[in-house]
Amino acid sequence: MESSGDVSPASLRPLTSSGLHESISQELDYFYQETQAGEGVGSLGAGAPQPPQGLTLTWRDVNVYARSHTGFFRRRTSQRRLVSDATGAVAPGGLTALMGGSGAGKSSLMAALAHRLPAGLTADGDIRVNGRPVGDFMHRLSGYMHQEDLFVAELTVREHLTFMARLRLDRRTRPAQRRRRVEQLLRQLGLLARADTRIGGGGAAGADGAKVLSGGERKRLAFATEMLTDPPLLFCDEPTTGLDAYSAHKLVHMMQRVALQGRTVLCTIHQPSSELFALFHQLVLVADGRVVFIGDAPSALDFFAGHGYRCPEAYNPAEFFMRALALTPGSEESSRVAIRRLCEHFAVSDAARRVDLTVRLQQRLGDAEEHKETCWERDHQTPPAALVLLLLLQRCALQIRRDSSVHTVRLIEKIAVALTAGLCYVGAAALTQSGVQAVQGALFILVTENTFSPMYGVLAHWPAERPLLARELRAGLYRPHLYYIAKQAAMLPGLVVEPVLFVLIMYWLVGLRPTFYAFAMSLLVVTITMNVATACGSFFGNAFESVSVAMAYLVPFDYALMITSGLFIKLSSLPPLVGWVRHASWFMYANEALSILQWDGVSNITCNTARPDLPCLSEGTQVLDQYSFLPQHLATDLWAMGTLYCTFHLLAYICLRWRASIS
Numbered sequence: 001m002e003s004s005g006d007v008s009p010a011s012l013r014p015l016t017s018s019g020l021h022e023s024i025s026q027e028l029d030y031f032y033q034e035t036q037a038g039e040g041v042g043s044l045g046a047g048a049p050q051p052p053q054g055l056t057l058t059w060r061d062v063n064v065y066a067r068s069h070t071g072f073f074r075r076r077t078s079q080r081r082l083v084s085d086a087t088g089a090v091a092p093g094g095l096t097a098l099m100g101g102s103g104a105g106k107s108s109l110m111a112a113l114a115h116r117l118p119a120g121l122t123a124d125g126d127i128r129v130n131g132r133p134v135g136d137f138m139h140r141l142s143g144y145m146h147q148e149d150l151f152v153a154e155l156t157v158r159e160h161l162t163f164m165a166r167l168r169l170d171r172r173t174r175p176a177q178r179r180r181r182v183e184q185l186l187r188q189l190g191l192l193a194r195a196d197t198r199i200g201g202g203g204a205a206g207a208d209g210a211k212v213l214s215g216g217e218r219k220r221l222a223f224a225t226e227m228l229t230d231p232p233l234l235f236c237d238e239p240t241t242g243l244d245a246y247s248a249h250k251l252v253h254m255m256q257r258v259a260l261q262g263r264t265v266l267c268t269i270h271q272p273s274s275e276l277f278a279l280f281h282q283l284v285l286v287a288d289g290r291v292v293f294i295g296d297a298p299s300a301l302d303f304f305a306g307h308g309y310r311c312p313e314a315y316n317p318a319e320f321f322m323r324a325l326a327l328t329p330g331s332e333e334s335s336r337v338a339i340r341r342l343c344e345h346f347a348v349s350d351a352a353r354r355v356d357l358t359v360r361l362q363q364r365l366g367d368a369e370e371h372k373e374t375c376w377e378r379d380h381q382t383p384p385a386a387l388v389l390l391l392l393l394q395r396c397a398l399q400i401r402r403d404s405s406v407h408t409v410r411l412i413e414k415i416a417v418a419l420t421a422g423l424c425y426v427g428a429a430a431l432t433q434s435g436v437q438a439v440q441g442a443l444f445i446l447v448t449e450n451t452f453s454p455m456y457g458v459l460a461h462w463p464a465e466r467p468l469l470a471r472e473l474r475a476g477l478y479r480p481h482l483y484y485i486a487k488q489a490a491m492l493p494g495l496v497v498e499p500v501l502f503v504l505i506m507y508w509l510v511g512l513r514p515t516f517y518a519f520a521m522s523l524l525v526v527t528i529t530m531n532v533a534t535a536c537g538s539f540f541g542n543a544f545e546s547v548s549v550a551m552a553y554l555v556p557f558d559y560a561l562m563i564t565s566g567l568f569i570k571l572s573s574l575p576p577l578v579g580w581v582r583h584a585s586w587f588m589y590a591n592e593a594l595s596i597l598q599w600d601g602v603s604n605i606t607c608n609t610a611r612p613d614l615p616c617l618s619e620g621t622q623v624l625d626q627y628s629f630l631p632q633h634l635a636t637d638l639w640a641m642g643t644l645y646c647t648f649h650l651l652a653y654i655c656l657r658w659r660a661s662i663s
């Protein structure tokens, strides 16, 4: 294994060249000139703190385990080893391929090396960077391009990079520098023409027909995102998955260029073509969770040939390695024995001795400098919480504004329902016996229409955004409470405009009590109702793993609340077993408050004189009493709804944190 000082770009030339390679080289000429001038993908420019360059990554006896919980209350824990006793080293200045068949343990090993194990996986062993045991500083020191790219679909390419630049770059980076960095990456990664295109959800076109990025462009954007901070260490998990040969070559070629600038780049890859394979300088071959070989491709071919696995002439070496290391279906056990034998041969080979030497050297180096901080750790300053909140708020607001299903369609629906319901009640809300029924019916519509659609609408948002949230939280980009506050704050204008619009239309069409106080207070009650309902939807959306499971619990819950609202059964006659439910029913509080606003102080309701045998409610208090409502409860109702609002949000936030930590 070569140390950082021994590696020169010349010694790391690609193994072969091809026409495709040359055409890409020409296309990237501009980029290359810039990198030669020290202004390439990895340059932040003067002024910003620079990370340490030339990092050697070493690992010894690394094991990765998957923990699963089974049984009642998930109390039984079982553990499976995904990576066994892996030892290796990767030097800077070259592109290293972590290769192996599907399920060989590449992603698990790479996540452990990058200090980014997902929830459910744990690791032990000694992993170091320039001799220093890895820790949380890896999030700043390294970039990690995930196998599955996740973006906020509504943002454009430039908006996404700008947002990430503000969160990831040191807070002392000047705005002009930041902008230059974004433009530089857009240009270098061939995304300039697509800079104002929406990222989209990965499909052919956005929901509203807007153009979105292709798979290859998304991968390049993911790469650009990781390159924003100019990390000296870069991990790429299957960056070529889903790309055509040309796009895959273009992306790996960029990674090679970045590596040749002195960075350490480790990239998992499945089965690359010969041309793609030729771009890698070093291989780490993995099979059945074990490291089978580390070194360059010619040495790997010699090693395999020396143990009876000869690669045929003109055969793609990558394919050859994959075949040699595959677990053959039907005879997995004999494949495992063969793999273990190769591992044993490798353990006593010269290549393994070189790796071991590097690992020991780095260990000694690190132990000697145990108490020294790297300048990168000491220097990096994250943006202040207020700025992070503002950035998240901007992003959420853009998401809502551009997702027509959230605002335009909902506003149209609200107006249409308010008009329809209002027109049905025109002239019905008189101070008569039938008028009492009409008013109570209209109040019920005011409550339900501002409860169900917002509650179920918001429910779906949380599970959909959870993977991205979990990833961004794990990357240390922001704290969960900032995300939650930003999300709620971005929704707030809609949660005020919608109920106000609805009440404005329906209140006057129905002809409800025409006093300013009754109208203004009704506006307030309905607005609070909608906000409590969305808080409840947020709680259910965060408490369960998927929308369907959340719905399974929410539907019976809202039925219980609705039945105990006072309209369907007199509250005083509720059986004690379920009577307590009404205390959590904002339906009840809202209905009571709205009814008080309509009927308190009314004393001239006319009776049906033609039918003296029928019961007659001649006073407002009688109407309220019919539902067990009390006129003096208005303030209590408002306080109760406020308490429910805070409780649901608190529960939602606790669940958000918990769900994100296990996702």
Ligand SMILES: Nc1ncnc2c1ncn2[C@@H]1O[C@H](COP(=O)(O)OP(=O)(O)OP(=O)(O)O)[C@@H](O)[C@H]1O
Residues within 6 Å of the ligand: 066, 067, 082, 100, 101, 102, 103, 104, 105, 106, 107, 108, 109, 119, 120, 121, 268, 270
């Ligand atoms: N969180 C997890 N819980 C349980 N098992 C897991 C988990 N993650 C991965 N595994 C298992 O560990 C093994 C190795 O998975 P890993 O993703 O590391 O392999 P890989 O070589 O990257 O595969 P691929 O190329 O298909 O992505 C697989 O059998 C996989 O099912």
